[in-house]
Amino acid sequence: AQTVTQSQPEMSVQEAETVTLSCTYDTSESNYYLFWYKQPPSRQMILVIRQEAYKQQNATENRFSVNFQKAAKSFSLKISDSQLGDTAMYFCAFSNNNDMRFGAGTRLTVKP
Amino acid sequence: SAVISQKPSRDICQRGTSLTIQCQVDSQVTMMFWYRQQPGQSLTLIATANQGSEATYESGFVIDKFPISRPNLTFSTLTVSNMSPEDSSIYLCSVWADRGPDTQYFGPGTRLTVL
Numbered sequence: 001a002q003t004v005t006q007s008q009p010e011m012s013v014q015e016a017e018t019v020t021l022s023c024t025y026d027t028s029e030s031n032y033y034l035f036w037y038k039q040p041p042s043r044q045m046i047l048v049i050r051q052e053a054y055k056q057q058n059a060t061e062n063r064f065s066v067n068f069q070k071a072a073k074s075f076s077l078k079i080s081d082s083q084l085g086d087t088a089m090y091f092c093a094f095s096n097n098n099d100m101r102f103g104a105g106t107r108l109t110v111k112p
Numbered sequence: 113s114a115v116i117s118q119k120p121s122r123d124i125c126q127r128g129t130s131l132t133i134q135c136q137v138d139s140q141v142t143m144m145f146w147y148r149q150q151p152g153q154s155l156t157l158i159a160t161a162n163q164g165s166e167a168t169y170e171s172g173f174v175i176d177k178f179p180i181s182r183p184n185l186t187f188s189t190l191t192v193s194n195m196s197p198e199d200s201s202i203y204l205c206s207v208w209a210d211r212g213p214d215t216q217y218f219g220p221g222t223r224l225t226v227l
Contacts (some may be wrong), residue, residue, distance in 0.1 A: 013130060016160070032213075032215045033213055035216070037218075042220075043202055043205070043220070043221050043223075044218070044220050044221070045148075045155075045206075045218035047216075047217075049216075050214060091154060091155065095213040095216060096213060097212075097213055098160070098213075099145060099157055099160055100145070100157070100206070100213070100216055101157070102151070102154045102155045102156075103154060104154045105153075105154050
C-alpha cells in the first residue's frame, strides 16, 4: 500500500521569505502522480502543483516549485516570496490508477 | 475542469439518526471518491464509487454504515447511518476529470456535527 509522510506538523515563515515543506512517500509502482494541495480555513481543497513521476523536470507554478527526487521518494514544496494568503494546511498526496492518498498535513503560517 | 457541489454544506444531527450527503458534478466523470476529514486531521478515503458498480470501501469503512449510491455519471450520495459523535467530520466528494488520476477535484465539503 502507498503511504505518504509529512514530518512537519507546523511551520512558520516571514512574509516575503522562502519556505520548504517536506514530503516522502512509499510505493512499488513506477507510474504515479504527486500533488500538493492547499486547504485554507474555508476547507476547500485547492491544487497547488502536480508532478508526473515519469517526468524528471521539477514542476513549477509561479511562486511554487517542487524538488522531486524519485529514487529517494521525496517530493518537497518550495514557496518563494511567501504571502499572507499562503497561510493554510498543505497536504502532500500520491495518486495512481486507483485512488489518492494524503499525508497528515503541514500547517503553514505566514507572519507579517 | 470539474465543478463539484455538495449538499448540505453543514448539518447538526442527533445521535442515532442518518444523514445523506449529495454530490453533484457539472460534467460526466467515471471515478468518484468520498473522503472523511476528522477535526484537525488529514483526508481518509472512505470509498470509491464508479457508476454501474458497487462502491469499493477502504479498510475500516463498511457499507452498512456508509451506504453510497452512484445512479449516473454526475451524481452520488453518501449516507452516514446510525450516527455517533465520532462521526463528526468533514465529508468531501472528489472526482477525477477526464484526464484521469493526474487531475483530481474536490467538493467544498459537508461539515457534520453529531450531538
